[in-house]
Amino acid sequence: MLDRFNEAADILQLHTSLRQKLQRPEKQVTVNFSITLDNGEEQNFEGYRIIHSTALGPSKGGIRYDSDVNLNEVKALAAWMTWKSAVTGIPFGGAKGGIICNPKDHSRSELEKITRAYTKALADTFGPTKDVPAPDMGTGPDEMGWLMDEFSLLHGKPIHAVVTGKHLNAGGSLGRVEATGRGVSIITLLTLEKLGYNNDKTSVAVQGFGNVGLHTALYLYEAGLKIVAVSDVNTALHNPEGINIPELILYSNLHGKSITGYPKATVISHNDLLLLNADVLIPAAKEDVITAANAHDIAASIIIEGANGPVSSDADEILKSKNITVVPDIVANAGGVTVSYFEWLQNSLAQSWPVEQVNTRLEAILNKSFADVFATALQYNITLRTAAYVLAVKKVAQTHQVNQAVAGKQNFTQN
Known part of the structure; x- marks a missing residue:
């Protein structure tokens, strides 16, 4: 992915300092926590949450449970979420999280304990206007429901918009599964x-x-x-x-x-x-x-x-x-993150949309995203992949440019 980012950055002539900034995460958190297993033994776990960018809005990205989870993988996936959200046109940045564990080795009660402990450890990182997790490899609606419940308990009130990918009865969205x-x-x-x-x-x-x-x-x-x-x-x-x-x-x-x-x-x-x-x-x-x-x-x-x-x-x-x-x-494959955005929006507005509304809005967003990418490919005579990265990187870079201009700093392009 870094090769593809650099190709887009070259086309946009990104300033070196901004290029480096967009390659690196804004924040990376490593946590470790212990739970009591069903057999009474205590086991320690290591987890990560990487916030790559919040330039366009709250960071957004899944949490995976896998024995091969590592920091470099999570960092790369967090950046990928930034570019996906940007090219799709939804107001999210990019993030990713993970816990080093094989979910098949744990009972349902143990997975709940793992999820709740991870949530407690990252209670200051998560939030509807800060960082919004979602399911990924090895996780699903159950884990997202436990996360929401634990985060809500810590804050003394229901906060459905802290996470997406929930069961319908916990604030999930119609149309999300498909x-x-x-x-x-x-x-x-x-x-x-x-x-x-x-x-x-x-x-x-x-x-x-x-x-x-x-x-x-x-x-x-x-x-x-x-x-x-x-x-x-x-x-x-x-x-x-x-x-x-x-x-x-x-x-x-x-x-x-x-x-x-x-x-x-x-x-x-x-x-x-x-x-x-x-x-x-x-x-x-x-x-x-x-x-x-x-x-x-x-x-x-x-x-x-x-x-x-x-x-x-x-x-x-x-x-x-x-x-x-x-x-x-x-x-x-941006349909998933787009309807995740719809779930977050419905939770934030205390609304529940019919599936027809979800599907209509999804199609409108994807139509525009595809049209923009195709037009960019023609404009620069580049592939659709490179065009997608050019659009995404340009959008995030321009947001930084505005912020830097306010602070009296230099443009994002080289002179």
Whole structure:
């Protein structure tokens, strides 16, 4: 990601001091705390919260529970959230948090204790107008509910807007569960329209059939596109005539959330799915699945990044040389953070929006974001990824420029 930031910073001719400022987090907090396990033993945990930027508003970003969490990873993800919020046009900065633990090793009561202890340790960092967490790897609505409850207890009143990704009965938003997949489908359709494709003649391969991949495939199927391949962690399926996605979802639900054994498609390898001759490839599972090792063999004309970082930086130039259009993650999968913003806004205003209002507003924001990125790409003759970073970095830099001007300091561009 730093390479992509530096490319945008070069185009914008950012002053060295501001470039360095935007590369570094505003604040990084390391905490350690102990809980009593179910067996009566005490265990200590280390956690982090990185505030990369609050230039555009309260910092926003998830909390992950994973045994491999480390400070450098969290710092990079916090910066990524800054650029995603900025290019999407929502009034948030970027943050990220994590605790070094494997949630599968702990009972529900232990996870609650971990979450509450982490919240206490960061009570001065979190806040609806300061830093607003959300779920990430290894966390979900339960953890966000415990965080909200603990933060509210510490402040003596309910404060729903301190966190997003909550259960509906705890102040969550309608439309949040499917928001990322809906957003990916919206961006896919906008890309096809811009490039002159007809929906009913467009084939799509979706890598991943979790929350994001499933909803992406469903909405594109409903829009008339032919979904020729999907995969989950165990199985990749291909049918050149198209897969009936509602039927596949039903099959998955009846078979333990697995598509293994679905009879109306051929089993292929996960790598072969990435190389299929489909019009659109949507990697919606994990990072770095398209690298310099396989980028030369990608046959799709369009890649929509449903996952975070599915295309490595060393693959960018290869895909560009093949004239493959890549819509970057900070644009393509911004539906989740956008509806998180809606949840925060509803909580702050003591409102509850109908799902139709959530979806209409989501589509309007993503339409504008995509249009701005596409126009910037044409203006500078750069890729959509670079254009997205140029827009995001420029927005944050200009905010700093205004602040510096008020303080009588120098411009953000070099003389």
